Amino acid sequence: MQYILISMSTRHILLGLLAKGPSHGYDLKRRHDEHFPQARPLAYGQVYTTLQRLVRDGLAEVAGTDADGGPERTLYRLTEDGAREATDWAGQVTPPAPYVTNEIFAKVVVAILTDGDPASHLLAQRAAHMERMRELTTLKTAPGTELATVLAADYALNHLDADLRWMTTTQARLTTLTAVTVEADRA
Amino acid sequence: MSNRPEPLVVARDLVKAHGRTPALRGAGLDLGAGEIVAVTGPSGSGKSTLLHCLAGIASPDEGSVTYAGERVDTLPERRLSELRRTEFGVVFQFGQLIPELTALDNVALPLMLAGTARGAAQERAADWLERFGAGEQRGLRPGELSGGQAQRVALARALVTGPRVVLADEPTGALDSLASEQVMAALVRTARETGAAVLVVTHDAQVAAYADREVRLQDGVTQDGVTAGLEVHA
Ligand SMILES: Nc1ncnc2c1ncn2[C@@H]1O[C@H](COP(=O)(O)OP(=O)(O)O)[C@@H](O)[C@H]1O
Ligand SMILES: [Mg+2]
Numbered sequence: 001m002q003y004i005l006i007s008m009s010t011r012h013i014l015l016g017l018l019a020k021g022p023s024h025g026y027d028l029k030r031r032h033d034e035h036f037p038q039a040r041p042l043a044y045g046q047v048y049t050t051l052q053r054l055v056r057d058g059l060a061e062v063a064g065t066d067a068d069g070g071p072e073r074t075l076y077r078l079t080e081d082g083a084r085e086a087t088d089w090a091g092q093v094t095p096p097a098p099y100v101t102n103e104i105f106a107k108v109v110v111a112i113l114t115d116g117d118p119a120s121h122l123l124a125q126r127a128a129h130m131e132r133m134r135e136l137t138t139l140k141t142a143p144g145t146e147l148a149t150v151l152a153a154d155y156a157l158n159h160l161d162a163d164l165r166w167m168t169t170t171q172a173r174l175t176t177l178t179a180v181t182v183e184a185d186r187a
Numbered sequence: 188m189s190n191r192p193e194p195l196v197v198a199r200d201l202v203k204a205h206g207r208t209p210a211l212r213g214a215g216l217d218l219g220a221g222e223i224v225a226v227t228g229p230s231g232s233g234k235s236t237l238l239h240c241l242a243g244i245a246s247p248d249e250g251s252v253t254y255a256g257e258r259v260d261t262l263p264e265r266r267l268s269e270l271r272r273t274e275f276g277v278v279f280q281f282g283q284l285i286p287e288l289t290a291l292d293n294v295a296l297p298l299m300l301a302g303t304a305r306g307a308a309q310e311r312a313a314d315w316l317e318r319f320g321a322g323e324q325r326g327l328r329p330g331e332l333s334g335g336q337a338q339r340v341a342l343a344r345a346l347v348t349g350p351r352v353v354l355a356d357e358p359t360g361a362l363d364s365l366a367s368e369q370v371m372a373a374l375v376r377t378a379r380e381t382g383a384a385v386l387v388v389t390h391d392a393q394v395a396a397y398a399d400r401e402v403r404l405q406d407g408v409t410q411d412g413v414t415a416g417l418e419v420h421a
Contacts, residue, residue, distance in 0.1 A: 123410060126403070133396035141372055141397075157393055164392045168229065 010042065010050050015059060015078065015086035022063040024073035025051060038152035051076055059085050104163060108170060118174055122167045129160050129167075136160075195220045195255055195384050196241060196352060202249035203236055203407075210236035211247065212407035218352070223378055223385045225395035228404030234388040235280055235356055237404065241386065242277050242354050243267045254352070272300065276345030276383075278355035284329040284340060290316060291325040294344045301348060315343035319373050320366075334361030339370060346377055353378070353385045359394050371397040 010032075017023065017031050025047045033041045054060035059082035063075040078086070104125055111118040139145065140153035194217035203211040210233045218224055218241075226234050239245035240252055243259045252259040254270065262270070271277065284293045294312035299305060316322050321339035329337055338361055345353055358374070359367035375397050378385045387398060395401050403410040 123403070127401075130392065130396065130401050133392060134398075137393075137396040141368075141375075157396070161392050172229070 009089070010046060011054065012086060012089045014047070014050055014054065015082055016090070018060060018076060018078045019083060019086055022075045022077035024066055024075050026073065028076075035148065036152075037146065038149055054082065058082075104167070112174075119171060122171050126164060126167055129164055133157055133160050194218060195222075196386075197253045198237070198241060198250070199252075200250040201237065201240055201247045201252070203233075203240060203245065203247045205236070210407055211240070211250075213250075214404065214407060214409045215250070216402045216409055218384050218386055220351070220384055221378070221382045222400075223375060223387070223398040225398035225401045226386060226388045226404060227390060227392070227395050227401055230390065232404040233407040234390075234404055236407075238277075238354050238356050238386065238388050242275055243271065244277070272297065273348065274351050276348065276350035276353045278338075278341045278345045278353070278358050280356040280360065280388075284332075284337060284344070286329050289326050289328055290321060290332065290336075290340045293329070293340055294347050297344060297348050312343070312347055315347050316340065318377070319343045320369055335363075335366055338362060342370065342374065346383075349381055349383075351383055353383050355385070356388045357390070358387060359389065359391065364393070367391070367394055 013032060013036070014028055017028050017035070023031070025044065028051075029042050029044060029047045032047075033039075051060065055062065055076070058079055060076045061079055063077040065072045066075050067073070107121060107125075108118045110116070111121055136153045136157050140150045140157075196216075196218040198217075199215045201211045201214045203209075212233075214233060214237050216224065216226070216237075226237060228234055236245060240247045240260065243252070243262060246260050250260075254274070259267070259270070284290075285296070288296065291309055291312050294315055295305070295308035298308035298311060303311075313322065313325060316325050316339070319339040319342050321336055321343065324332055324336050324340065327336075329340075332340065338358055342355065342358055345355065353374075355374070359370055362370060371394055374385065374387070377383065385398075387394065389395050
């Protein structure tokens with residue numbers, strides 16, 4: 001299983017989940033995985049270390065314990081600062097990151113530097129991208145797919161599509177550059 | 188790879204120039220029964236010309252096109268137009284609906300030409316318009332339709348006769364992303380239900396992702412290796 005969404009702000013997502021009311025670590029993990037079915041499931045360890053940091057930073061606090069027949073569990077709730085932090089974060093515009101560290105970009109540059117074959121690399125990369133886009137399309141169009149999954153698939157599809165457009169432009173540029181070089185050599 | 192269906196349409200080494208402009212310079216592809224293939228490539232790469240050659244609308248200067256084992260590119264016009272009427276459903280890049288007829292009659296026409304009575308033809312036409320989300324436009328003439336609505340009508344018209352091969356040139360070119368999703372989903376569902384083979388020409392990768400595989404055209408040449416099994420290095 002490949003997850004569509006990989007890096008997300010666990011800290012802010014936990015704050016968001018706590019905004020619904022006090023909760024313990026196990027419950028937060030379960031609700032996280034439910035809300036983001038296309039993300040990598042949270043590890044318990046990560047939930048607990050994140051909760052401890054939220055308490056340290058004054059964004060959450062211990063609200064007592066909850067036994068519920070089983071072992072005692074620590075309940076956490078949002079502080080006022082925590083509630084504000086969650087709302088502020090969700091309202092912030094995400095920096096439109098120029099993904100200049102993108103691996104595909106780096107590989108094309110290295111291929112050019114090493115006199116490799118960037119064009120055939122781009123063709124192979126395109127095929128891999130298309131394969132993944134087909135999987136995502138099948139996933140999102142399957143009957144009964146949850147809205148969260150459809151949205152995650154749309155997000156991934158649009159980003160892969162952007163990669164493809166960059167790859168097409170790059171291929172065209174490389175062809176033009178080669179043509180220009182050949183012309184210059186002839187002159 | 189190995190269990191790909193027997194090709195229904197086979198194009199080999201197609202070369203075609205429009206006057207002195209080369210459009211195809213060695214293009215080929217296989218389209219299996221029930222298979223959905225996307226032909227993609229930059230503008231001017233020869234996609235429409237390739238589709239016209241497959242449909243027998245243009246004849247290649249070199250190379251061959253066969254349909255179910257029969258050469259299409261050398262067929263007399265009578266047999267060709269029969270094939271186009273009964274076996275092929277073609278959607279042109281620029282609509283080509285009949286301006287004097289309503290959307291409903293545009294879709295019903297191919298059935299009526301094949302001998303279906305008007306009432307029955309209109310009933311089936313209405314179902315197909317509905318399927319492609321153009322049911323409400325049934326009474327409008329092409330001049331009163333938006334680009335996207337005209338494309339939906341053109342698709343319904345291409346599919347109404349139950350063709351074995353659907354050739355569609357940029358069928359979502361005038362649609363926004365949600366509308367093209369709806370149209371592509373309807374097209375794929377129809378193809379799966381009827382077993383029709385579909386070739387979709389598009390420059391949109393998200394549309395191409397509805398197909399089983401992609402054939403890439405570049406400067407009139409179909410690219411090898413695009414559909415080959417690939418290792419992805421993580
Ligand atoms: N009727 C025509 N007359 C002259 N040139 C044409 C004609 N149709 C297409 N061409 C040329 O042939 C090439 C391929 O065109 P086309 O098959 O329409 O490409 P695409 O559909 O990929 O945009 C282009 O250079 C185009 O300008
Ligand atoms: Mg075209």
